[in-house]
Amino acid sequence: MTDSPPSYPPAKHILRSLRYEVEHRPDFTSTASMEAGPHLRSASGHVEIGALATLADATAGGLAALAASPGWIATSDLTLHLAGPVSARRVIAHGRVLRRGKSKIVLAVDLESDQGSPLGIATMSFSVLPRRDGNPIMVSSSEATTHSFLPSDGHLDEPAAEGHIHEAIGLSMIADVVGGVETDMTEYVVNTLGAMQGGAVATLGAQSASSAVQASTGSNEFFECMDLVITYLSLGKVGPIRASAVVTQVS
Structure with a gap:
């Protein structure tokens, strides 16, 4: 007899900060959304690309888990291209499975505003893994299924009351390292494999790149x-997890 899989995500988690809601359909398509409050925006007022990458990764990951059932999945790579700075208060993600193989699942996620304006596109691939006892149970259904990951701290309708996503992740700068940033491993950024969630990794990488460009200029x-192009080489389970960057061209 095995214990039931633990509840995911934890009470304080990056997906709850997004007020992430998703509907998965039996044809392996999905529609998800996030509320882009002040805690998910940069100093310019635009939505952080790391938050958008988290939305895309979660949307595709849920679909990939259904497509891989009874196995489980891990993100192999993520590419995200934005049409421009995102100002929308609510971002919608439309996910679909492009290829469903025995060892890899490939998906695409289109991002748009709640007014229907295109914002960007993401493509991802996931490796299919053997299921472990701690993995959440995802079962394909003949009907649409919905999931809501909302804040559990009383701030459901008060996004302004939340700390910025960089603070929540615990992101800090590393002195004397170009684009050097780091964060500890906490429940806030954990994924179903006990490693850093793919969107949190993207947030770390994006901040590293932005800091490096500012320093070089x-x-x-x-x-x-x-734009983000990320290849996940291994699971980051022990912190601090660090990022640095190299500026190859400024034009």
């Missing part, structure tokens, strides 16, 4: 990341 301007 010596400018007081604010630089925002518009």
Whole structure:
């Protein structure tokens, strides 16, 4: 006899900060959403690309888990291209499975505003893994299923009361390292495998790149990341987890 899988996500978690809600359909498509409150925005007022990557990763990950059932999955790579800075208060994600193989599942996620304006597109692949006792149970259904990951601290309708996503993750700068940023491993960023959630990794990488560009130009301007291409080499389970960057060209 095995214990029931633990509840996921924990009470304080990056998905709850997004007020993440999703509907998965039996044709392996889904629609999800996030509320882009002040805690998910940069100094310029635009939505952090790390938050958008978290939305895309969670949407695709849920679909991939259904497609891989009874197995489980881990993100192999994530690519996100934005059409421009995102100002929408609510972002919608439409996910679909492009390829469903025995060892890998490939998906695409289209991002749009709640008014229907296109914001960006993400593509991801997931490795299919043997199921472990601690993995959540995801079972395909002949009907649509919905899930809501909302705050559990009384701030359901008060996004302004939440700390910024960088503070919640615990992101801090590393002195004397170009684009050096780091964070500890906490429940806030954990995924179903006990490692850092893919969107949190993206947030770390995006901040590293933006800091490196600002340092290399010596400018007081604010630089925002518009594209992400991430390959996940291994599971980050022990902190601190660090990122650094190399600026190859400024034009």
